[in-house]
Amino acid sequence: MAEGNVAKPLILQGRNAGGALERVTAKARRAFRNSVAILLFLTAWEIVPRTGIVNVTFFPPFSEVVNAWWGLLRAGDLQDHLAASLTRSISGFLLANLIAIPLGLAIGWWKTAADYLNPFLELMRNTAALAILPVFILLLGLGETSKIAIVLYASLFPLLLNTISGVKNVDPLLVKSARSMGLSSVSLFRKVIVPAALPTMFVGIRQAGASSILVLVAAEMVGATSGLGYLIQYAQFSFLIPQMYAGIITISVLGIIVNYLLLALERRLTDWKQTYGE
């Protein structure tokens, strides 16, 4: 047992290596679980058109779609349309945040206002943004303004409603406790109300992020000369079917990226909450 001293660090090392290995396999397993359904779907997409079960013209294999996507990228079309869409989405989304968050905080704080306004805001939210697109086009024309306006409209109400409900539902005991420490209304708002309402506000921010893309794409299909929605519509009219699918895939991926970014921001700002996984 003279080697006991020597053996000990070796065992420790072995254990560490085992831990690392375990972590890697756990990661791999998670990656597999997350992607297996998507991979199966893509495989089916590749194989089924080739078997002739569906019409290849309308439903080309996935590899052809990827080729078309690559072609659009090389030609620079994809970037142009993506940039056009993103500019509109982001402008509308940011404007909505700029308006809805201060307004929502104020309305939520002033309870009577909230009680009177909530049914109206609910009504507005449930008026599908696309249903009033014609109104925007009539009033603002076919240009950028009406696109940004429709994104603004679609983002505004989820943001507003969630901010209001976040402020209204702040635990009154926390307010009481802060007031008992002599906080002024301004610091009460800054140090208690806003941080307490933040998780609910983020529900609105994520909803707004999702709908800002959704609504924009649809709006671009109706009257536009650029943007991903236009790309899809144009590709369909011109019978460039693989290109049409390429546009659709780009939008899906964009939606996932936006949601992921907002989720990451949310986790950063509300990392005090119980973590979801555990």
Added chain:
Amino acid sequence: MTTESKISIRHVHKAFGIQRGSKQLKAENQPVYALQDINLEVRQGEFMVIVGPSGCGKSTLLDLLAGLTKPGSGQILLDGKAISGPNLDRGIVFQQYALFPWKTAIANVEFGLEAKGVGRKERRETAQRFIDLVGLGGFEHRYPHELSGGMKQRIAIARSLAYDPEVLLMDEPFAALDAQTRETLQSELLRIWEATGKTIIFITHGIEEAVYLGQRVAIMTSRPGRIKRVIDIPFESRRSEEDLRSNPDFVKLRHEIWELLKDEVSRAQEQEKSKTLDAYAEGRSSAKGGVRHG
């Protein structure tokens, strides 16, 4: 009235007006009389316990002492001056801890110091000292949801002590804890009280807790709350006694308070029952009314 009173509560009345709330819109418009002619003197450095049945107005009284609400009539003096609002010269500890969930334990303790305008470095040091005082060294950077109920209440106590209030107001602070944690925290509180010399007003509905902690115990009636009697608890330095709870004098006092309290408790329960029934009847009749009007 002694001149050395830290707090004087004089002829304080408090009633609540018509309840907002959708169902009770048509409810009897008569106000709820929560407190009626409350008189109480609390000495500097005293540990005063107020015991009463639930719903008798204990929390209402504490809110008044905190300056969060104003009495309907009468006055509350702190060092001879009327209380005009919340202030850092009084600290409150609530039953439900009221910790800010987005702040770590130490940041919670710093909250009142921040409100007081203490600089960052000193704030951290003071907060650390009080976290150590309540025995939670090592847990500074945990968030409230990572702490047990007893730990949360320790942090809440540290938060209230950190900004050095003259009076500590505690509203059933241990009621939500399990029996063992409660007993530990009770003796810890006595230790802290002896170490800091704060004036403490401690509210509870537990008789044993009242006798164990208080130098004096004020017994309240059912609603409208009045002070029925104030009883002296003559144990000196309670911590030296090993098992005070089985001491015959302790048992006698507990029984005496129970005798004073039991009618109030059953009356309070009656009130509770009739209130529920009223609310039910109210709900029924307004529903019928709704049909008639619709």
